[in-house]
Amino acid sequence: MDDHLPHRKMGEVELADALIRLLDMAGRYGWNYSPSVRRHYMIDKMSTVGGMHLSCNITLCDIGASLYASMPVTENIWISMTYSNAVNTILQVANRQEYDMEGAMIEKLKYNKQRQDHKRENRAQQHGKKF
Numbered sequence: 001m002d003d004h005l006p007h008r009k010m011g012e013v014e015l016a017d018a019l020i021r022l023l024d025m026a027g028r029y030g031w032n033y034s035p036s037v038r039r040h041y042m043i044d045k046m047s048t049v050g051g052m053h054l055s056c057n058i059t060l061c062d063i064g065a066s067l068y069a070s071m072p073v074t075e076n077i078w079i080s081m082t083y084s085n086a087v088n089t090i091l092q093v094a095n096r097q098e099y100d101m102e103g104a105m106i107e108k109l110k111y112n113k114q115r116q117d118h119k120r121e122n123r124a125q126q127h128g129k130k131f
């Protein structure tokens with residue numbers, strides 16, 4: 001069970017965190033989401049939680065690689081595709097695990113608002129949480 005939301009499974013809360021961060025980045029950079037972009041191709045072959053976790057990590061690494069591409073982040077078509085792929089992979093895993101992504105995201109956002117390390121003034125300090 002999760003340390004911060006003990007009534008939810010840790011995997012559910014971690015996927016909610018990943019989705020929150022992806023949506024934040026998409027809002028910042030203007031990435032477009034497309035539900036028709038195929039989720040990670042390996043997800044259909046993954047029957048274990050570890051395998052599904054690996055598929056999510058691969059799609060997130062694809063976004064990281066796209067961020068270092070030569071085109072600006074806001075003009076990079078590839079990054080919108082990899083973003084959609086990551087979201088779709090996370091949603092597929094959540095569906096397979098029967099996770100309530102919407103509920104977990106709402107609760108995690110509410111929890112994060114009261115965290116001291118998430119406050120702007122604490123992030124600005126020398127050893128504050130930067131991301």
